[in-house]
Amino acid sequence: MTVEAVQVPVYRPFPVQVARLQRLSPSFLRVTFTGVDLDDFATNGYDQRIKVMLPLPGRDISDCPADPDWYGAWRALPEDRRMPIRTYTIRAVRPELREVDVDFVLHGATGPASAWAETAAVGDEVVLIGPNARFPGATGGFEWHPPADASCLLIAGDETAVPAICAIVETLPAGRRAHVLLEVPVAGDALNIAAPDGVEVTWLPRWTEGSTPAPRGALLTAAVVEAVRELADVLAPTPVELDDVDVDTGILWEVPVEQTRSSGVYAWLAGEAGVVKGLRRHLVQEVGVDRRSVAFMGYWREGRESD
Ligand SMILES: Cc1cc2nc3c(=O)[nH]c(=O)nc-3n(C[C@H](O)[C@H](O)[C@H](O)COP(=O)(O)OP(=O)(O)OC[C@H]3O[C@@H](n4cnc5c(N)ncnc54)[C@H](O)[C@@H]3O)c2cc1C
Numbered sequence: 594m595t596v597e598a599v600q601v602p603v604y605r606p607f608p609v610q611v612a613r614l615q616r617l618s619p620s621f622l623r624v625t626f627t628g629v630d631l632d633d634f635a636t637n638g639y640d641q642r643i644k645v646m647l648p649l650p651g652r653d654i655s656d657c658p659a660d661p662d663w664y665g666a667w668r669a670l671p672e673d674r675r676m677p678i679r680t681y682t683i684r685a686v687r688p689e690l691r692e693v694d695v696d697f698v699l700h701g702a703t704g705p706a707s708a709w710a711e712t713a714a715v716g717d718e719v720v721l722i723g724p725n726a727r728f729p730g731a732t733g734g735f736e737w738h739p740p741a742d743a744s745c746l747l748i749a750g751d752e753t754a755v756p757a758i759c760a761i762v763e764t765l766p767a768g769r770r771a772h773v774l775l776e777v778p779v780a781g782d783a784l785n786i787a788a789p790d791g792v793e794v795t796w797l798p799r800w801t802e803g804s805t806p807a808p809r810g811a812l813l814t815a816a817v818v819e820a821v822r823e824l825a826d827v828l829a830p831t832p833v834e835l836d837d838v839d840v841d842t843g844i845l846w847e848v849p850v851e852q853t854r855s856s857g858v859y860a861w862l863a864g865e866a867g868v869v870k871g872l873r874r875h876l877v878q879e880v881g882v883d884r885r886s887v888a889f890m891g892y893w894r895e896g897r898e899s900d
Contacts, residue, residue, distance in 0.1 A: 600661075601725065602661065603724065603730070603733070604643075604723060604725060605722070605725045606663050607634055607720065608628055609628035609693070609718065610627055610717065611625070611626060611715050612715065613715065617696065618779075618781050618783075619699075619778070620752055620778045620782045621698060621699070621752070622697045622710050623684065623695075624694070624697060626695065629691065631686075631692065632688045632689070632691050633726045634726065635723070635728070636723075636724060637734065638764060640682060640760065640761060641683040641724070641734055642682055642683075642734050643680070643683055643722060643723040643724075644680055645720075646676045646677070647677050647705045647709050648676060648719065649673075649676055654720050656676050657676055657720045658670070663722075676720070678900075679705065679706040682696070682760070683695065683756075684756045693721065696756040697710035698753055704899070736861070736890065737861060737888075738848075738849065738888075739861075740886070743858060743859035744858070745770045745771070745772070746765070746769065746770065746861075747774075747821070748762065748773045748862075749773070749860070749862050750775060750862060751809070751813060751865055751868065754863035754890075755775055758775060758863075761861070762786050762789075762792060763786065763787050765789050766789065769789070773788070774795050774797060774813060774820065776798075776812050776816075776864070777796060777799070779799070779800050783798065797812040797813055810864075810865060814868065814871055814875070817862070817872050817875070821882070828858055828882060834878070835878055835884075840866035844891060846889070847873070847889045849886060849888060857886075859887070860886065860887040861888045864892055865891070865892070866891025866894045866895075867894070869889050870891070873887070
């Protein structure tokens with residue numbers, strides 16, 4: 594690695610303000626951020642993740658450490674002086690306009706990020722920790738790596754994965770066979786996705802007018818089970834035992850390294866960790882999908898705050 598690569602951080606803090614707010618649906622708020630140096634904000638597209646650093650109550654973003662090793666400096670602070678950090682997905686980047694879009698799920702004022710989004714106003718400030726265009730190497734931070742020969746794609750997630758899934762689907766080439774399954778809180782959360790021909794998008798609202806709400810994950814699990822049954826023709830089953838991941842204390846994050854060959858299907862699954870863990874068990878242990886062809890990501894855990 595060159596001296597320059599060591600000195601230029603791959604991800605770095607970008608102080609930003611809210612430029613615009615757009616309520617996309619009952620559960621989604623698009624926040625467009627602007628900042629003087631967002632022309633240096635890189636993105637690989639797809640499920641590109643970033644961190645959002647939020648001001649502490651009654652304070653501003655000057656609490657974000659200015660040290661080049663911002664993370665080390667942040668960790669060295671007493672806990673009550675550390676700005677909360679949460680993980681989000683880049684929905685769009687327009688470096689020429691110095692703008693970044695992030696779609697927030699509004700899940701009530703239960704956590705710092707959602708509470709911030711519930712009352713966000715133009716001019717509000719946060720810090721985005723994002724990929725640095727000045728870094729001389731690959732910036733990474735995304736997990737969408739379908740092998741070129743995968744004849745079918747299975748893309749599934751809950752509302753927190755909707756921004757990533759929309760960004761992925763919009764890049765698929767026409768004619769690629771893909772099942773896209775999205776579980777969302779209510780019917781009005783079905784967003785418009787620019788899906789190319791060959792891509793079948795199914796929205797799964799937990800609640801529709803006049804019905805009893807479905808338990809979280811039930812519709813997504815049933816839809817994935819059904820989709821995998823339909824894919825039996827492209828699967829080459831090799832059932833394996835799986836390590837048990839305790840989703841209450843650990844992180845469920847198992848992603849294949851980039852591959853050139855697949856077992857026919859490539860799956861990308863993200864959402865509530867307990868639900869994703871159940872999908873992982875079904876696909877790998879019960880159906881026998883090659884685990885090297887599936888990315889499983891626990892994006893959040895019911896009843897537990899992210900840290
Ligand atoms: C790679 C990655 C990308 C992500 N991208 C996005 C994105 O683009 N948009 C987005 O909205 N989220 C996204 N998430 C999920 C987001 O990081 C979590 O939902 C996070 O917990 C929100 O922080 P918070 O401060 O609102 O709540 P926390 O302080 O983390 O949690 C407080 C409480 O709220 C609960 N909770 C957290 N999220 C939800 C939810 N969605 N619904 C119901 N209850 C919830 C927790 O279980 C906990 O009980 C992503 C996560 C990862 C790992």
